[in-house]
Amino acid sequence: MLKNRIIPCLDVKNGRIVKGINFVELKDAGDPVEQAKIYSDGGADEICFLDITASNENRETIIDIVRKTAKECFVPLTVGGGVRTIKNITDLLLAGADKVSINTAAVKNVDFVKEASKKFGSQCIVVAIDAKKVSDNKWEVFTHGGRNKTGIDAVEFAKKVEENGAGEILLTSMDKDGTKSGYDVDLLKTITNSTNIPVIASGGVGTLDHLYDGIVKGGASAVLAASIFHYGEYKIKDAKEYLNSKNVSVRL
Amino acid sequence: MNVTIVDYQSGNISSVINSFTEVAKGKVNLEVTSDIKKIKSSDKIVLPGQGSFKSCVDSLKSINGLVDTLKEFAITKKNPLLGICVGLQMFADVGYEQAETKGLGWIPGKVSKINNQKGKFKLPHIGWNEIEIQKESKIFKDIKNKSHMYFVHSYEFIPEDKSVISATTDYSSKIVCSVEKDNLFGTQFHPEKSDKIGLKIIDNFIKL
Numbered sequence A: 001m002l003k004n005r006i007i008p009c010l011d012v013k014n015g016r017i018v019k020g021i022n023f024v025e026l027k028d029a030g031d032p033v034e035q036a037k038i039y040s041d042g043g044a045d046e047i048c049f050l051d052i053t054a055s056n057e058n059r060e061t062i063i064d065i066v067r068k069t070a071k072e073c074f075v076p077l078t079v080g081g082g083v084r085t086i087k088n089i090t091d092l093l094l095a096g097a098d099k100v101s102i103n104t105a106a107v108k109n110v111d112f113v114k115e116a117s118k119k120f121g122s123q124c125i126v127v128a129i130d131a132k133k134v135s136d137n138k139w140e141v142f143t144h145g146g147r148n149k150t151g152i153d154a155v156e157f158a159k160k161v162e163e164n165g166a167g168e169i170l171l172t173s174m175d176k177d178g179t180k181s182g183y184d185v186d187l188l189k190t191i192t193n194s195t196n197i198p199v200i201a202s203g204g205v206g207t208l209d210h211l212y213d214g215i216v217k218g219g220a221s222a223v224l225a226a227s228i229f230h231y232g233e234y235k236i237k238d239a240k241e242y243l244n245s246k247n248v249s250v251r252l
Numbered sequence B: 001m002n003v004t005i006v007d008y009q010s011g012n013i014s015s016v017i018n019s020f021t022e023v024a025k026g027k028v029n030l031e032v033t034s035d036i037k038k039i040k041s042s043d044k045i046v047l048p049g050q051g052s053f054k055s056c057v058d059s060l061k062s063i064n065g066l067v068d069t070l071k072e073f074a075i076t077k078k079n080p081l082l083g084i085c086v087g088l089q090m091f092a093d094v095g096y097e098q099a100e101t102k103g104l105g106w107i108p109g110k111v112s113k114i115n116n117q118k119g120k121f122k123l124p125h126i127g128w129n130e131i132e133i134q135k136e137s138k139i140f141k142d143i144k145n146k147s148h149m150y151f152v153h154s155y156e157f158i159p160e161d162k163s164v165i166s167a168t169t170d171y172s173s174k175i176v177c178s179v180e181k182d183n184l185f186g187t188q189f190h191p192e193k194s195d196k197i198g199l200k201i202i203d204n205f206i207k208l
Helices: A032-041 A056-070 A086-095 A104-108 A111-120 A154-163 A185-194 A208-217 A236-245 B014-024 B036-040 B053-062 B066-076 B195-207
Strands: A005-013 A016-021 A025-030 A047-051 A077-080 A099-102 A125-135 A138-143 A148-153 A168-173 A199-202 A222-225 B002-006 B029-033 B044-047 B081-084 B109-113 B125-133 B148-153 B155-159 B165-171 B173-181 B184-187
Touching: A005 A032, A005 A056, A005 A199, A005 A236, A016 A032, A025 A032, A032 A047, A032 A056, A047 A056, A056 A077, A056 A086, A056 B014, A077 A125, A086 A099, A086 A111, A086 B014, A099 A111, A104 A111, A104 A138, A111 A125, A125 A154, A125 A185, A138 A154, A148 A154, A154 A168, A154 A185, A168 A185, A185 A199, A185 A208, A208 A222, A208 A236, B002 B014, B002 B036, B014 B029, B014 B195, B029 B036, B036 B066, B044 B066, B044 B195, B053 B066, B066 B081, B125 B173, B148 B165, B148 B195, B155 B173
Parallel strands: A005 A047, A005 A222, A047 A077, A077 A099, A099 A125, A125 A168, A168 A199, A199 A222, B002 B029, B002 B044, B044 B081, B081 B184
Antiparallel strands: A005 A016, A016 A025, A125 A138, A138 A148, B109 B155, B125 B148, B125 B165, B165 B173, B173 B184
């Protein structure tokens, strides 16, 4: 039976891990390579790097981090942030990433998702959707780390990226991110029910119960969390043991 | 000993290189190449593969003499060869991803899309799943039954002769996830991404 994945996420800015509250205020939480190794040794099912500043000048920094991490961690490595061109993807994959996550560039031009999945295979193309609630059961896609409104409906967009070859969706609730009040379960449920590719839940985890909700109530195939793991509140192992005790199948 | 990872532009093989480098350290000489001469003189070959069946077969064929060299190495001379993911799938006669495409024809069978029971199971099959060992395989030395391996694929290899199957995994049905036929080994999962247990499989292959 396929196990539900626990994915610690490392938000990286200028080579250091940071974690923001609602995408803005940033705290420093350490060295990404070291932290990735701790997660992988602790049983993380996958590791995600999000380069949250990702201007063209500092692309080398994230590539270097990926390169170092990939030599020590032998679990899948997903990297996102500022992925705009086929060359960006090639560089990350050559450095040792297994998947890349595309956000703004996918919204601007969905053909980029198609082109990328055709070239590299759907298995390595994740589309990151940042969604914000606009009314009852309605969510809108935001870009540029949550700064720009697009007017695009999140559900329609999720279906569209699936049609265009995305292998997975990384779904972040902008309302919940950094709040520690749990995932937006309604958003998750709506997206997992309207697509046939795996959805990774993101944004809002504060307790282990929230991970449970993401999988069981939201239908996510994987749950992503940042701060609860960074600041040592919980270890990956705690999360897995907790889920296992509630009959959610995980890799122990 | 020389172990060669065949680099035929089949997509991202960095992870395969990284994990084999880690395991091979101080034990064997590792080459990553598409050079026919080097492939001929190696002791073991790793055939990775990412992307679609068709794109991998096309890439293999685009390198002059590569398919014949691999055939001579693995089929005529019966040297150990490990296919990973689409690398394994290409052992088949035919694949149906993108378009009907002829495979290498080393193990009779076909590669078709996983029957996901009308959307009941999401595709790709991504993540950690347990393997159920069906027969003893040299690459499973010290690997426990029901170990977790990392998968990412939408197509499965269906061999005609079921006796080649060394492990299956449960995803909508029993999917073939590992084969062994004489000197030919293949895994649908990614040992290079399967943590310490995956590195052990690589180590077993290197030590053959």
